[in-house]
Amino acid sequence: MATSKERDKEHGTGHLAMNTPPIVSQQEWEAAHQQLLVKEKALTRSRDALAAERRRMPWLAVDKKYEFDGPKGKVGLLDLFEGRRQLIVYRAFFEPGVFGWPEHACRGCSLGADQVAHLAHLNARDTTLAYASRAQQADIARLKARMGWEMPWYTITDSFDTDFGVDEYHGHNVFFRDGERVFRTYFINWRGDEAMGTTWSYLDITPLGRQETWEDSPKGYPQTPPYKWWNWHDNYNAEASPDPKWVQVSDAGEAAFRKHDAEATGD
């Protein structure tokens, strides 16, 4: 690793050839930070309100049968849920004709794949994330191994991409499963896609949301207290119900967080 000085030497003086904001005292910095924090919090609240509206979107019944190729052979849209109630399908461009083929998938889609959070947390909220492309399974398996990606990734074999608005451009389609019935609940694309990757961003586009008690959701939606369901990604199976010690710790943490929040000093 190059030290700052070595690197600065490579790039000349290391000083910025641009106008930078004023350098101020600690107090002035804190004051400016507090001022912007009000806006940060307003944005967070607007984001929560938007997610609440998404949860009230009408659903569209998916009656057509779709067939994908998976690592273990042919599967239907229902199988992509892996038994869970919510499914997010991201259409990634990896096929002949796409820049980078056959070594790589589309650069933007690859950047997105690199920022996908550990799926254990999403799965713990009854939600499955899957990627889908036109490339064959052998190519997908090779790509996943090369890039270190572990999400389920299927091959589109029919009109799935055209029917769900992802034949020409990437996008996230959200589905809900009630027994054997499947509904399309939401669709995010273009710059909406760039925000995806965290557990929270994914849950915020799903019909059930984060399923936490503070959320504004329609009556009867499953909700549990925040923090309690969180776990280490390698411990969800081993410990299904929250550890009593963790409940104690998270209660104290939440109390601190609420106090902090009430004093308008956190975001």
Next chain:
Amino acid sequence: MQTLETEHAVVSEAEWTRARVELLKKEKEMTRLRDELSRQRRELPWRKVEKEYVFDTPEGQKTLADLFAGRSQLIVKHFMFGPGWKEGCVGVFGPLIAPSRILRKDLLDLVVEPVKAALEKERAWFLLLESS
């Protein structure tokens, strides 16, 4: 498989698309708001860090300047993990300490005793408190 207690509105494709396009206006508004907030963050004043901080790293001791690894921008996330912790914190304490901010003593008082004891052994924690 548990069914939702609420009956959700199931509509035609035309109706679904209309509702989606309507909400898309708000989605776009949110994206613009986010961009505007980022612009305002870029205009925030800076504070010069004059105190020397030393970190232990796999390659030995390093200063805050070294952590930039030659780049011009650095984000430091305080990950709650120290002596007495078997594993990293699941996540609850992370949000209390946003990058570039300082944890306050009154927050520590709200942390349960066993955790507090473990935290008090953590040098970095004290460093943060000291700076406040």
